Amino acid sequence: MYSAAATPGADRGTLSALEIESIELFISFFKLIGLQKSVGEIYGLLFVAPQALAMDDLIARLGISLGAASQGLKVLRTVGAVKAVYTPGDRRDHYVADLELSKFATAFIREDLKPRLVRALERIDTMESLANKLDPEDRATAEERLERLKHWLKRGESMLPWLLKFLVK
Amino acid sequence: MYSAAATPGADRGTLSALEIESIELFISFFKLIGLQKSVGEIYGLLFVAPQALAMDDLIARLGISLGAASQGLKVLRTVGAVKAVYTPGDRRDHYVADLELSKFATAFIREDLKPRLVRALERIDTMESLANKLDPEDRATAEERLERLKHWLKRGESMLPWLLKFLVK
DNA sequence: CAAAAGTTTCATTTTTTATTGAAGTCTTTG
């Protein structure tokens, strides 16, 4: 039950120094790959938790809302950063952090970086057609620049598989 | 003079399809490395501009404010993405896009990624001390996890120089 | 099978981040 609403922040501030460090570390880390603060908080706490925690626990300890906890866990489950474990005699789901850190990077590269590069390369094609219609002088300038950009993006794209392999290894 | 304020949006919507594609491409790209929309707009327009543009031009064509233009250019100058060129008979600064795309990535890696990794590794040290004070069982768990995280972060750190070299080459 | 527990969803509110533009500074020029 969500008695946290009745006695607000009851267990707030119960975080140990270790937990706080972990939480801050992951908030900063996750922000980089576009995940919000609450997601970092949840993972940070689970990362140093000796046992699996229920959503209740996360809400109480972190002082976050029901919605944030539910949505944060959903995101973390989706990227495979967290998994639910069975706890005998307790109906609630309990969560543990998956320690395979490379999952975040992998998800980010595949779901963010790669699509963005692909989209950008498509755009370059469009832009090349559009540049054709310019008068000769401007056209030459535009084409040279587009060529450069394309080259650079392709380079980036070609690097991704290597990067993935390096991170996952 | 900033007559754009007197006749608001005078030249608004004067952007060509090519310019729009370029602007959108760079907005999306820059957002990834934490630069705001207006910065992407400015660079995107300069990227396909056959001649250098004054701040005035950017304000009029993009329909952005004086402040945004000034600050955006400052950011772009700082990362070396844009440079001012001399235009005879015109007192205003004129800007051209630096086409060395790797500069963005380089600035991002050096000013964002690297410091974040270093900070995280420092945190791990703190956390290891804190973990010492836990009771034996929890301590073992915490230490194993911290070891893993540290290992992964060091790996990431070791990759940066390579990444830089690859991007700049 | 109804009541309770656990969880999700989403419209609203709060917080954070980005943009605006008026006031101020610095620079050029007549």
Added chain:
DNA sequence: CAAAGACTTCAATAAAAAATGAAACTTTTG
């Protein structure tokens, strides 16, 4: 050297993103 032009700054405002929590939904249990 004063006035105008070019640019910068920053407090106020607007826009975007994240968090909240009540209502709805699902699952379990007596």
